[in-house]
Amino acid sequence: MRRIAGMVVALLALAAIGLGGWRLHAAREGVVEAPLAVGEIPARVFRPASGAAGPVVVVAHGFAGSQQMMQAFAVTLARGGYVAVTFDFPGHGRNPVPLAGGLSDDRAAAGALMAALGRVAEVARGLGDGRLALLGHSMAADIVVRFAFGRTDVTATVALSGFGPEVTAEHPRNLLLLVGAWEPEFLRDAARRLAGAGAERVTLGRFEDGTARRYAFAAGVEHIGILYSRDALAESLGWFDGVFGRTGSGFLDIRGGALALLFGGLLALGWPLSMLLPRAVAQVEGGGMGWWRFWPVVLVPAVLTPLLLRLVPRRFLPLLLGDYIALHCALYGVLTGLLLWWRGAGWSGARPGRVAVGAAGVAAYAMLSFGVATDLLLASFLPVGMRAWLVPVMLCGTLPWFLADEWAVRGPHAARLAAPATKLAFLVSLLIAVALDPRRLFFLIIIVPVMLLFLAVYGLVGRWSWRVTGTPLPAAIGHALALAWALAATFPLVE
CATH class of the missing domain: 3.40.50.1820 (Alpha/Beta hydrolase fold, catalytic domain)
Incomplete structure (x- = not known):
């Protein structure tokens, strides 16, 4: 039954993609x-x-x-x-x-x-x-x-x-x-x-x-x-x-309606495509826990990260605010990981080879579907020139955060609405950082709505991936790479 539903969704998604693309071309x-x-x-x-x-x-x-x-x-x-x-x-x-x-x-x-x-x-x-x-x-x-x-x-x-x-x-x-x-x-x-x-x-x-x-x-x-x-x-x-x-x-x-059809179809296509990911564990895993134990994992990194980064030099990349975003993500991820360890959230028993294949699939879906469409219609998504070497630098920040966040919100005992709660807390943390240093970080206010959309999509695809692979790791790695790529490709280069 699940396979049949997946085929139906795939056909409807392809129809929406085709209709949206045709309308954009006809214009x-x-x-x-x-x-x-x-x-x-x-x-x-x-x-x-x-x-x-x-x-x-x-x-x-x-x-x-x-x-x-x-x-x-x-x-x-x-x-x-x-x-x-x-x-x-x-x-x-x-x-x-x-x-x-x-x-x-x-x-x-x-x-x-x-x-x-x-x-x-x-x-x-x-x-x-x-x-x-x-x-x-x-x-x-x-x-x-x-x-x-x-x-x-x-x-x-x-x-x-x-x-x-x-x-x-x-x-x-x-x-x-x-x-x-x-x-x-x-x-x-x-x-x-x-x-x-x-x-x-x-x-x-x-x-x-x-x-x-x-x-x-x-x-x-x-x-x-x-x-x-x-x-x-x-x-x-x-x-x-x-x-x-x-x-x-x-x-x-x-073109708003055509864009909604195209990108909505690409998102819907992610569900049937996720069924092709390999199973990486026998039993589903994750560090999710009930709200009574989980709330410090949500709130503490959101408050501490912008406060601690006030003490750290933050200008080391030729990417406007890229250095701050990388540090914010990295520290946020480390703090979340330490809190999960303190709460006894456990560790992964997934098979590394299958995790790598799943991560490659998630990253390819994010960058080859949304990335290509974005580059053609919305914003440059190709990291050319010096932007290319900034992708692995930004990955050093996005990977710790996604690994810790995905592990925190997945698992058989995860709190209800844990995923949107941690994403919202991260965005609030960025706004706290702006309030502490508005002159330098004001631009972050502009990207918060875009980040909200990114994180909503990542959260949905991450859930689909976890249900099929049994582990949060493929989605965490794939989305960390996709976000690092997007930040390196779109943030302004400065001297």
Whole structure:
């Protein structure tokens, strides 16, 4: 019966993957995509298949992002007759050049980002009819506004979720500000202040002399969700059409549903695939225990880890906050392991060869299914250049934590909801670390929602793996490698 259910789930998952992929592919109908050479800067150009030379829009991603995150805007603009160009900033995606300054020197970082934007804009301008516009998200929202300030050759600027550099009534020319309705109030206040009173969904000024100003709040989305928002796509396309006097197809690449189908199908496929893992023990094992004995294992590492790391030097990797994450995971895992030993949680009797095969299967599923789809559609997931040697370094941190955590939440006597409790405690621990050192660790707040999604998926797949293999070890090792890979591939490289 279990095999039949697995086959049914596999077929439904494959159908969801196929449907989601088809919808994403269909959105690109009439769009030609190709790489663009801008020195060492990875870039891509999206243009109408008709070959028409419309205005060029350079589309810039935010902090810790990559050009894949901006595809919905690039496809929407190309379907509307524009030439859209995406690229990776220094220290981001597949750009091999580290970001100067990092978070410690705003002037150096802004200079490096603006220089990269300028190089891409100079090359991109020649791909269209000579007219140029800019669109940027988060960090890049501020960069495109600064870059366009005082320049008459940038006809329009769209800033999504920007922090609000100073502007005037004339500069930058034709400015649209967009913020997610669920974003912090200070971002919404910045949009109101920069666009001017009365400019919410109302265009003030004139396109002809570059004084047009407008702001809007994208309904039902936050800082990342705005990149897939119907409101944000429609406002941006409408703004450029108004500036350049164009009437396009009105097509919007609303890909949230297709992405949900694709990634939901990939997750569901993990259950039948887990049935192929080898049995590693005769009887299921794990260190899980009842809540009365388990609560110190949940709470003590969450509190002690950020407090103890205040005493440890944390800058030794060219990966922004990668050193801190590695140390946090490693210490958290060691503390959890010591508490499990104190509680007499026992040790594994699994067969090492079968554990290794199971771990390879879990890691391959995580990196070849979710990893490939993520790299194509969401964010760069390939650790190129110096990022490659950072994977084993990050693994030194993620492996102790996953080994201890998986052992703590699995077993025949494990407390109910132990797995979500330890994952939530880990995220709370990261927030405590931010509260203790907000200047240096503020960026961790941005990644907490992404980490929550990662850990929810890992927890579910870990349970499936444990039930089949009988031991928590394959999932712990496989997921430690997958997370180390993801962190090394996505966190910004800095000097």
